[in-house]
Amino acid sequence: MNKTSILTDNASGSFAGYLYQFEQGLYSLLLLEDPKGYLSIENVDDVATHNQDGTVLFTLQAKHSISQNGSTFPDNGYGLWRTIEIWLDKISQGIFDEKTKFICATNKPIQKEALVVRIVNSNLDDAMSLIAEKKQSLLDKKQVNASQGESYKTADKILPIINRVLNSKGLFETLHSNLELRDEPNLKERILNKLLLSGNSLSELQKNNVYQALLGWIQEICLYKWRNGTIAVVKKEDLDQKYQSLINSPSIIKAIFRNKADIEVGNEEIEERKNELFVKQLQDIDHNGDVKRRLIKKAIEDYIRYEIEHTYIINQVGDFTKKDFDQFIGQCQEKWQDTFDTFITKELDDYSDEEMNSKAIDIYNYVMQKLEMNFQTDHSFNINNIYIKNGGFLKLSNIPEIGWHPNWEKLYKN
Known part of the structure; x- marks a missing residue:
């Protein structure tokens, strides 16, 4: 019996999201060019990469959905606005600055009409206007609900964050200028391409062996450090060494069957x-x-x-x-x-x-x-x-x- 077959949808979703965070971590680490750079998970953000001096190169919020029709950064979703709030807090604390890239990462395609897409594709003033329009639509909806004796909990949760954005144009400008989307449904293929494993020199199973081994390696490092009360950090140079050992390992390259x-x-x-x-x-x-x-x-x-x-x-x-x-x-x-x-x-x-x-x-x-x-x-x-x-x-x-x-x-x- 497959492990996930005995899990509830919520448990399956949580577990998939947990694994997705490490997958994003692996891909992010591969994007680093400086061998002295490193990855951190659940430290300054879900996922972040740093220069060797600790400067945050980019920070990433990872949202995963197992639902076929699911969305992960909806306009009225608390996850989107909470992400923005977290980033504004850390900009104000000096953890992030104008050189940091802010990435909304998800395994689901984000529709081009989504608010977050329009914000990314707009200049600062237009983005602020879009956010103000969202505030007004929430207030209108809240008023309609109130007239019918109903609450509107969504508005109650995200309106305070929207107000903060509108009142913090300087902080939001730092975020907006480097805001990116990474809506990649098949991140594994990107990882294999980055590892130069997309050709035909290895079988699909051998590629998968390398991918799974690297993913498991990152998980083991992070879990070990968390258990010992230290920050989960993985160095780029360690990843490079691990990768070289894997592609030269007979157990990986000559394996054609799963364990x-x-x-x-x-x-x-x-x-x-x-x-x-x-x-x-x-x-x-x-x-x-x-x-x-x-x-x-x-x-x-x-x-x-x-x-x-x-x-x-x-x-x-x-x-x-x-x-x-x-x-x-x-x-x-x-x-x-x-x-x-x-x-x-x-x-x-x-x-x-x-x-x-x-x-x-x-x-x-x-x-x-x-x-x-x-x-x-x-x-x-x-x-x-x-x-x-x-x-x-x-x-x-x-x-x-x-x-x-x-x-x-x-x-x-x-």
């Missing part, structure tokens, strides 16, 4: 597979009860993950085709046959039941734990993606085209 931890398998899915033939083959092997339960559970997980990743790679990633997986399954059958022929050296009638059971355990354990093979010619398996190799053998044993018990054809194939 098993990224593919969740729920208890319900495990239960649904317990009547499959590949499970029966394992159930029929005499084994210690606890060992057998763990062995079957792991086998079902590997089988499910193989099916999920097989579909994902073919339909979404596009780096490999069904033919590639069919060829891999063919290699698995050949490897199994070699293993089977190595362990079964006598005629089947010459083995006792106990010896056959022992051979079945040996064959299964060798294939699953010790047998080495690649996907195609140069993509090896590791502890995180071994489910692909093992899932291929389990799939064959479910047809069944292979088996573990020496008498598998008599027991299962017929």
